Amino acid sequence: MNIKTTLLTLSLSLSSSMALAAGQVEVLHWWTSGGEAKSVAVLKKMLEEQGYQWKDFAVAGGGGDNAMTVLKARAVSGNPPAAAQIKGPSIQEWGELGFLANIDDVAKANHWNDVLPAVVSNVMKYQGHYVAVxxxxxxxxxxxxNKAIFDKLNLKVPTTMDEFFTVADKIKAAGYIPLAHGGQPWQDATVFEAIALDVLGSEDYRKAFVDLDMDVLGGDKMVKVFELFRKVHSYIDKNAPGRDWNIATSMVINGKAAMQIMGDWAKGEFTAAGKVPGKDYICAPTPGTSNQFTYNIDSFAFFKIKNKADQKAQDALAATILTPEFQQIFNLNKGSIPVRLDADMSKFDACAVRSMKDFKATAKSGDLVPSMAHGMSTTSYAQGAIYDVVTFFFNTPNADPKQTTEMLKKAVKAAL
Known part of the structure; x- marks a missing residue:
């Protein structure tokens, strides 16, 4: 072996040793396609630029269900990853099991309490300590x-449920599908909770889907929610059952349907199709909820690990996720908005700017509420019970709203 080769081998060996000494962070997630995968790649690069190793632990499919199955097996065997994509009440469940690491030092050093709204930071804490970001x-x-349909029919986007039905009747008469929808439980629940937010108001919405208050779940207002939910069903097409959400979005993009009720990940479909907000399509709060905001927050929880170097890599990952730079890149790719209240929105489109404005306003007013449909408000057991009742009602023409409200109360009670 010549001197050149020996030096190269030694250099590679030293580099490898230094990387290992700097620590490795294994990250479990299910962001495996499109803008999400691009964003993960950026996070990996930013971490490696700090001298740490990133070990990708991507588990595709099932909207995270597959990933959670793998995570449980790893955690029980005493070998959890450094970080895992976990959100909402599930963070508390993992905290109760004693698996999560305290990252208060990172939070304090980076002033998380100042840049995050309390309603968000509280979800990231277990017993008052940060365990997730x-x-x-x-x-x-x-x-x-679809702006072209609304312009052609000289209609305004509805701001109340009464306006929605009036507009939907005119759209239907003109030969278009008023509401694009995918008949899957989570999509049914997405429409249901939007109506519930309007009818119940923020306080009773919270009582129903966070506190699981039986009086609200089984009350007269909930009967009204089911009545409106039933009426909405008459404005979707007969081919809706089983349809994926993005196919429903494409119906709006292509002018087959006029409207869709869906989270802002739908914007990615419009963007991919080369459509521009305000010119080709309109984004507006669901009818009756212009001063309210239902949130779904993606987050990473951090697990207890023994290796000191890996703990440093873990802390670096936590800090990097909330940097203004990563927040901007990630959310421009994903269609969502940064979680930091001080985020620079100059590169974001009109829908995102409106979203951030409303996010800040509702954080102050108390009208920022967690999504039941997307696992932010309650346990998976209670959510599953609500899904079952909502989907049964939506797909059963002769189901009675009053009886279904009573069924909802009983189903949630049984899930507790």
Missing amino acids: PVNVHRVNWLWA
Whole structure:
């Protein structure tokens, strides 16, 4: 072996040793396609630029269900990853099991309490200590509308449910599908919770889907929610059952349908199709909820690990996720908005700017509420019970709203 080769081998060996000494962070997630994968690649690069190793632990499919199955097996065997994509009440469940690491030092050094709204930071804490970090905020209560159809029919985007039905009747009479929808439980629940937010108001919405208050779940207002939900069904097409959300979005993009109720990930479909907000499509809060904001927050929870060097890499990952730079890149790719209240929105489109404005306003007013449909408000057991009742009602023409309200109360009670 010549001197050149020996030096190269030694150099590579030293580099490898230094990388290992700097620590490795294994990250479990299910962002495996499109803008999400691009964003993960950016996070990996930013971490490696700090001298740490990134070990990708991507588990595709099932909207995270597959990933959670793998995570449980790893955690129980005493070998959890450094970080895992976990959100909402599930963070508390993992905290109760004693698996999560305290990252208060990182939070304090980077002033998280100052840059995050309390309603968000509280979800990231277990017993008052940070154990997770938020990545983004999705607004769920969005109505997407095809501007050409509304212009052609000389209609305004509805701001109340009464206006929605009036507009939908005119759209239907003109030969268009008023509301694009995918008949899947989570999509049914997305429409249901939007109506519930309007009818119940923010306080009773919270009582129903966060506190699981039986009086509200089984009350007269909930009967009204089911009545309106039933009426909405008459404005979707007969081919809706089983349809994926993005196919429903494409119906609005292509002018087959006029509207869709869906979170802001739908915007990615419009963007990919070369459509521009205000010119080709309109984004507006779902009818009756213009001063309210239903949120879905992606986040990473941090697990207890023994290796000191890996703990440093873990802390670096937590800090990097909330940097203004990563927040901007990630959310421009994903269609969501940064979770930081001080985010620079100059590169974001009109829908995102509106979303951030409303996010800040509702954080102050108390009208920022967690999405039941997207696992932010309650346990997976209670959510599953609500899904079952909502989807049964939506797909059963002769189901009675009053009886269904009583069924909802009983189903949630049984899930507790």
